[in-house]
Amino acid sequence: MQFPENLKYEKTDEWIKIDEELALVGISDFAQDQLSDIVYVEIAAELGDSISKGDTLGTVESVKAATDVNFPVSGEIVEINEALADQPEILNSDPYDKGWMIKIKLSDPSELEALMDANAYEKYCQER
Amino acid sequence: MTFTPHTESEVEAMLKAIDVERIEDLFQEIPEVFRFPDLDIPSKLTEIEILSELQEIASANATTDDMLCFLGAGAYDHYIPAAVDMLLRRGEFYTAYTPYQPEISQGTLQAIFEYQSLICALTGMDVSNASHYDGATAAVEAVILAYHFFRGKRKKVLLSRAVNPQYRQVIRTYTHGYEDLLITGDEQATPLKSDLESIKSQIDIDTALVLLQYPDFFGRIIDYASLIDAAHEAGALVAVAINPTALGMLTPPGELGADIVVGEGQPLGLPLSYGGPYLGLFATKSKYVRKIAGRLVGKTHDIDKQPAYVLTLTAREQHIRRDKSTSNICTNQGLMALASTIYMSLLGKQGFKQLANLCYQKAHYAAQQIDKLDGFEVVFIDTPFFHEFLVRCPKPVSMINLALQNYMILGGFDVSEDYPKLENHTLIAVTEKISKDQIDALCEALEEVAHD
Numbered sequence: 001m002q003f004p005e006n007l008k009y010e011k012t013d014e015w016i017k018i019d020e021e022l023a024l025v026g027i028s029d030f031a032q033d034q035l036s037d038i039v040y041v042e043i044a045a046e047l048g049d050s051i052s053k054g055d056t057l058g059t060v061e062s063v064k065a066a067t068d069v070n071f072p073v074s075g076e077i078v079e080i081n082e083a084l085a086d087q088p089e090i091l092n093s094d095p096y097d098k099g100w101m102i103k104i105k106l107s108d109p110s111e112l113e114a115l116m117d118a119n120a121y122e123k124y125c126q127e128r
Numbered sequence: 129m130t131f132t133p134h135t136e137s138e139v140e141a142m143l144k145a146i147d148v149e150r151i152e153d154l155f156q157e158i159p160e161v162f163r164f165p166d167l168d169i170p171s172k173l174t175e176i177e178i179l180s181e182l183q184e185i186a187s188a189n190a191t192t193d194d195m196l197c198f199l200g201a202g203a204y205d206h207y208i209p210a211a212v213d214m215l216l217r218r219g220e221f222y223t224a225y226t227p228y229q230p231e232i233s234q235g236t237l238q239a240i241f242e243y244q245s246l247i248c249a250l251t252g253m254d255v256s257n258a259s260h261y262d263g264a265t266a267a268v269e270a271v272i273l274a275y276h277f278f279r280g281k282r283k284k285v286l287l288s289r290a291v292n293p294q295y296r297q298v299i300r301t302y303t304h305g306y307e308d309l310l311i312t313g314d315e316q317a318t319p320l321k322s323d324l325e326s327i328k329s330q331i332d333i334d335t336a337l338v339l340l341q342y343p344d345f346f347g348r349i350i351d352y353a354s355l356i357d358a359a360h361e362a363g364a365l366v367a368v369a370i371n372p373t374a375l376g377m378l379t380p381p382g383e384l385g386a387d388i389v390v391g392e393g394q395p396l397g398l399p400l401s402y403g404g405p406y407l408g409l410f411a412t413k414s415k416y417v418r419k420i421a422g423r424l425v426g427k428t429h430d431i432d433k434q435p436a437y438v439l440t441l442t443a444r445e446q447h448i449r450r451d452k453s454t455s456n457i458c459t460n461q462g463l464m465a466l467a468s469t470i471y472m473s474l475l476g477k478q479g480f481k482q483l484a485n486l487c488y489q490k491a492h493y494a495a496q497q498i499d500k501l502d503g504f505e506v507v508f509i510d511t512p513f514f515h516e517f518l519v520r521c522p523k524p525v526s527m528i529n530l531a532l533q534n535y536m537i538l539g540g541f542d543v544s545e546d547y548p549k550l551e552n553h554t555l556i557a558v559t560e561k562i563s564k565d566q567i568d569a570l571c572e573a574l575e576e577v578a579h580d
Contacts, residue, residue: 044279061443
């Protein structure tokens with residue numbers, strides 16, 4: 001199970017990778033492992049949408065469950081990973097790199113402070 | 129499976145296990161006055177006695193075997209080949225329950241797959257589920273699909289006034305809890321003649337769905353192409369409620385650009401019955417497959433490369449998606465879907481076309497003859513229609529229908545309750561079962577009862 005140091009994590013198992021005022025969002029290794037084989041990814045947001053922390057980013061369906069993915073921070077959608085529509089299994093094989101789901105422009109960077117770092121998130125996962 | 133009641137000792141053991149003295153104690157939550165009320169029913173009878181009594185009560189009803197039926201308005205008196213019932217009652221098929229275990233359910237699964245394939249061929253759509261309760265509940269699912277497809281951002285659903293009034297009522301009942309959803313477009317004030325223009329003018333970027341009927345409630349065949357285009361231009365979806373029999377001669381709605389096709393499957397080999405069971409047809413384009421409710425069977429192959437059938441895309445459904453599922457519909461009318469599959473297979477493509485043609489020709493003969501009668505007028509005589517048409521009568525339809533009973537004729541549907549401006553208007557349906565002589569008999573009877 002991987003918990004990259006350079007990411008921040010949300011309790012609902014999303015990760016966020018900051019690059020100045022832009023950020024990539026995806027689901028963690030722990031989340032993909034819990035879900036097992038992912039068969040469908042639906043992104044519920046559209047380019048240009050303004051979203052708030054906690055809004056639904058999309059839905060991930062696996063062979064045994066369907067779960068919502070939420071935005072860990074507020075901002076504006078600047079890019080969507082279109083590859084996931086045809087190859088949802090990327091979320092299983094490469095959740096932290098090719099499996100990014102959405103790129104957003106942060107509107108309130110202070111929201112990042114409420115998220116967990118890799119150590120805290122790893123501990124949080126172990127306790128579940 | 130036999131029914132084996134618990135023995136007294138078993139009941140005692142169970143009560144002891146949960147530390148309860150008497151079965152009655154389990155019902156303490158129910159107020160005492162409602163608990164074990166005295167029922168005012170006659171004393172018991174033997175099986176022979178009760179059968180005779182029930183038969184006597186049942187014989188007070190007349191069925192379409194006894195009476196000549198011109199009643200339609202959504203459910204139609206078609207001939208059902210004897211083989212339908214015979215095959216349907218085979219033990220292997222005689223369960224409506226969902227085949228969760230593909231390893232022991234290949235026959236049922238294949239039958240459902242064939243059903244889906246037939247419905248897709250008939251409607252010109254990519255995907256059919258199996259199935260809904262009836263035409264009305266299938267129409268509701270079209271509304272729910274559209275609402276969720278736009279994630280609640282589009283809040284208006286436009287219903288044509290020429291959609292079956294019962295479908296429209298059921299849509300309103302089902303969507304009662306969708307507080308931000310506006311179901312509109314079918315106001316009584318809109319004249320039927322300008323129904324489509326009215327709908328067209330109300331389509332906007334807030335419109336999720338436009339629901340049309342084809343043929344419409346009055347049997348009319350209307351070219352919806354420009355209306356469908358207008359809806360698509362505004363980004364809205366279009367659902368078309370069909371009569372499957374009519375698709376034996378009409379262009380499939382899929383080719384007209386419909387996004388969703390719903391319909392009442394009863395004409396496909398199911399007997400007329402008050403309260404059903406009927407069959408809700410539901411088909412869409414591939415694009416919407418993740419949003420549809422109900423069962424879907426897919427064809428794949430097993431490890432030996434043998435064809436195999438399985439329930440598929442189940443993550444749409446409530447047992448996986450839980451509170452996030454868009455519909456609570458799972459198993460529906462599996463046996464009725466099977467009946468319709470057998471019916472369509474027996475008729476075949478040519479037979480189905482012939483059936484539609486017979487209905488069409490007979491209805492047109494009937495319309496011509498009725499229009500000649502003094503005091504009667506076929507209302508939309510210049511509009512193409514299928515096997516049903518609206519007739520203005522010289523007196524209230526309820527009076528005419530009552531009088532027709534003396535001729536053992538079941539008259540048409542009195543539309544005045546649903547369409548108050550159509551006072552004294554009846555909807556006459558003619559199927560392949562009706563002969564020319566019987567149509568002439570209806571005309572004679574109408575002439576007599578109209579001028580009593």
